[in-house]
Every structure is written in C-alpha cells, then in structure tokens.
Amino acid sequence: MKVIRITALWCMSCLLMKKRWKHVFSDYSDMTIIDYDYDEDRDKIKSYNVGTTLPVVVFIKGGEEVKRLTGEMSEEKIKQAIEEIYEETDV
Numbered sequence: 001m002k003v004i005r006i007t008a009l010w011c012m013s014c015l016l017m018k019k020r021w022k023h024v025f026s027d028y029s030d031m032t033i034i035d036y037d038y039d040e041d042r043d044k045i046k047s048y049n050v051g052t053t054l055p056v057v058v059f060i061k062g063g064e065e066v067k068r069l070t071g072e073m074s075e076e077k078i079k080q081a082i083e084e085i086y087e088e089t090d091v
C-alpha cells in the first residue's frame with residue numbers, strides 16, 4: 001500500500017502529526033510512504049485534490065484511493081483507520 005502524506009512548513013498541526021506518524025507508521029513496514037510539501041510540491045499533489053486543511057494522508061491500493069485522513073488526530077485514531085483499511089481491502 002502507498003501512503004501519501006501532505007504537510008506544510010507553516011502548519012502547526014502538521015508538525016504535531018509528523019511526530020505521531022513516526023510512531024504509528026513504524027509498525028507498518030509494508031507501506032510505501034511518500035511525503036509532499038503543500039507549497040513546494042503543488043504539481044505532484046494536484047491529482048489528490050487537497051484543500052487548505054492540512055495535514056492530509058491518502059492511502060492508495062492498486063492505484064486507487066481507499067481512505068483519506070485530514071487534520072489532527074490521535075495515534076489511536078490513525079491506527080484504527082489503518083486497521084480498517086487492512087480489514088476492508090485484504091492488504
């Protein structure tokens with residue numbers, strides 16, 4: 001599964017979430033994680049239809065988006081969302 005994480009340097013929620021992501025995603029070694037900056041990578045994130053609410057995490061399986069997380073959330077909520085993806089898509 002591919003994980004696209006979109007953040008911005010000016011986004012305080014993004015800074016907080018980067019720390020949480022580090023803990024959570026370290027448990028899922030089968031995920032390919034790609035980080036994009038909202039301002040610097042506009043062309044690369046265009047196809048993900050990202051608004052102004054950051055951070056955004058897009059989960060992609062088989063070339064299609066299977067889930068999207070936006071904004072701040074607890075590590076538990078992130079893990080719960082990932083486990084739902086595994087259950088729903090047989091990753």
